[in-house]
Amino acid sequence: MRAIWTGAITFGLVNVPVKVYSATEDHDVALHQVHDADGGRIRYKRVCEIDGKTIPYEHIAKAYDDGERTVVLTPDDLASLPAERSREIDVVEFVPNDQLDPLMFDRSYYLEPDSKSLKAYALLRRTLEDSERTAIVNFALRQKTRLGALRVRGDVLVLQTLLWNDEVREASFPSLEDSPRITQRELDLSAALMESFAGDFEPEKFSDEYQDELRKLIEAKLEQGDTIDTAETFGEQEEKSSGGGEVIDLMEALQRSVERSRGSGSGKGSGGEKSAAKTSTAKKSAAAKSGAKSAKSATAKSAAKSSGSATAGKTAKTAAKKPA
Structure with a gap:
C-alpha cells in the first residue's frame, strides 16, 4: 500500500506521527464508453463556453455562482485556507463506542505509526481498547475539513471519516405516523x-x-x-x-x-x-x-453461414432443450 497522507494524531501534549492509507478498494470491472458502430473510444473535452477553446487543466479554476455573481477561486486561494495547511489529526473528545450512528460513517483509513512513535501509538490503541471509547477528531484532507472517528481494529488504529450532522437526512414518512396493530x-x-x-x-x-x-x-x-x-x-x-405483483x-x-x-x-x-x-x-x-x-x-450473418453450421446449431439447441 502507498500512503496518501502523513500527519500526526494530537491530544493534549501528546503527538503521534502517522501515515494514512486507504483501507478499502473498489473491485468493480473497469469499463469505458465506445461508439457501438466501430468501437472507437468516446472522449470528452474541457471546452470553454465563451471562446469555444479546449482548456488545459492548469488553466481551470473553481467558482461559486450565487445566481447573480460569480466568484473564481484559484488553487492558490484554496491552498491559503488554514485548515488545508494543517497536518494534524486533532482529538476533540473520547466518546462511548455505542454512541456513534453507523449512518454517519464514510471512508475508512489505516494509520501506521512512525518508527519513532511506536510506543505512543501502542499506548493510545491500548487506552481506547480498555476504555471502550472512540476518539472524535478533526483533520483536513483533500481540501476539506473532516470530522472523523479514531478506533481500534485488531492491532491497527483506524480513522473513519464521518458525515457532518447537516449531511445526514432525517427520515420523515407520513405512512409511518399511524402504527399498524401487530398481534x-x-x-x-x-x-x-x-x-x-x-x-x-x-x-x-x-x-x-x-x-x-x-x-x-x-x-x-x-x-x-x-x-x-x-x-x-x-x-x-x-x-x-418474484411474486412482486401478488398480494399475500x-x-x-x-x-x-x-x-x-x-x-x-x-x-x-x-x-x-x-x-x-x-x-x-x-x-x-x-x-x-x-x-x-x-x-x-x-440475423445479419445468416446468409453467410454454411448448412453444416446451421445443422450443428440446431443440434445444440435440441440437446439443450432435452430434460436431464
Whole structure:
C-alpha cells in the first residue's frame, strides 16, 4: 500500500506521527464508453463556453455562482485556507463506542505509526481498547475539513471519516405516523422466521454475483467473439417468479416462510436457497442481454453461414432443450 497522507494524531501534549492509507478498494470491472458502430473510444473535452477553446487543466479554476455573481477561486486561494495547511489529526473528545450512528460513517483509513512513535501509538490503541471509547477528531484532507472517528481494529488504529450532522437526512414518512396493530401471533412467527436465518456474519461467504457474471461474460466474448453461446457460458436457468405483483396475507406469508425454512433443515440452508435464486436471476439477466445481441448478429450473418453450421446449431439447441 502507498500512503496518501502523513500527519500526526494530537491530544493534549501528546503527538503521534502517522501515515494514512486507504483501507478499502473498489473491485468493480473497469469499463469505458465506445461508439457501438466501430468501437472507437468516446472522449470528452474541457471546452470553454465563451471562446469555444479546449482548456488545459492548469488553466481551470473553481467558482461559486450565487445566481447573480460569480466568484473564481484559484488553487492558490484554496491552498491559503488554514485548515488545508494543517497536518494534524486533532482529538476533540473520547466518546462511548455505542454512541456513534453507523449512518454517519464514510471512508475508512489505516494509520501506521512512525518508527519513532511506536510506543505512543501502542499506548493510545491500548487506552481506547480498555476504555471502550472512540476518539472524535478533526483533520483536513483533500481540501476539506473532516470530522472523523479514531478506533481500534485488531492491532491497527483506524480513522473513519464521518458525515457532518447537516449531511445526514432525517427520515420523515407520513405512512409511518399511524402504527399498524401487530398481534402476538405475528410477532412470534416473525421471530421464528428470523431465528431460522440467524448466524454469525462471515463476509468471506458473500460475493458480488453481478461482477462475477460480468467477468465471465467478458472472458467468453474474448474467446468466442460477439456471437457467444449464452447457454453454454451461463448454463440454462429457469426463470423464477418474484411474486412482486401478488398480494399475500402477512400471516400466511410468515407461516409459509417458517415452514419452508424448517423444511430446508437450517437457517443456513434457507440462506443458500435465497442466494441461489439471486444467482439464477443475475445469470438469466446477463444471458438474456448477451443473447439479444447474439441474435441480432446472427440475423445479419445468416446468409453467410454454411448448412453444416446451421445443422450443428440446431443440434445444440435440441440437446439443450432435452430434460436431464
